[in-house]
Amino acid sequence: MFFLVKVVVSGLMIALASSVAKRFPAAGALIASLPLVSIFGMTWLWQETHDPARMQTHVSATFWYVLPSLPMFLFIPWLMKHGTPFYAALLGGCLLTFLLYCGTTAVLRHLGYTI
Template sequence: MYVMAKIIVSAVVIGVVTEISRRFPSYGGKIAALPLVSLLSIIWLYVQGEQSTEISKFALGVLWGFPATAFLLVLVYVAIQHSINLFLSIGIGIFGWGLFLFIQELFLKYFKESLIGLFVQK
């Protein structure tokens, strides 16, 4: 029953955002840019009794995924502006997202020590 409640609440949120987007595209885009899925996930994790350390790790994962998601949206926007089919545009965006995450991981592994040095005082 709990899983069904999560699905229904999440679907209602998505439905409301798409209806607002249909009537007011600019406002809908701004609302959709809110991290609704992330916030709903954090709420569901909390309600399910997850430890704050796990919720914190989840939030950090979302933060690290944000640049790739922004890149995905730029690619989709540019592709659609160049009259590329919507689903192909989304495919290009997803491919770019994955590539961005892969490069980001390589970058982080390579520069991990110097990045840690920036944030941790010895």
């Protein structure tokens, strides 16, 4: 039952962001930019585990994974501005993010920090 609650609440937030964006693109972007997935993820994890150590690990790892995802939000519009179709630009943004995730993980591992 809790799984269905998670699915419905999470899905409603995505639907809200996209619906608002149709009429007010900046407002939709604001909703989408809120760390709702992270907040929901933390809330759901806490409800299911009540494990402070697991939460600390999760939140720290989330921080390190957010950083390499940010360039995607500049790269996709740049690609589209230069004529790349949306889905190709989205794929390019996802590939860039994946490469940056790998690089971030490698750098952090080299520095002795594992995520």
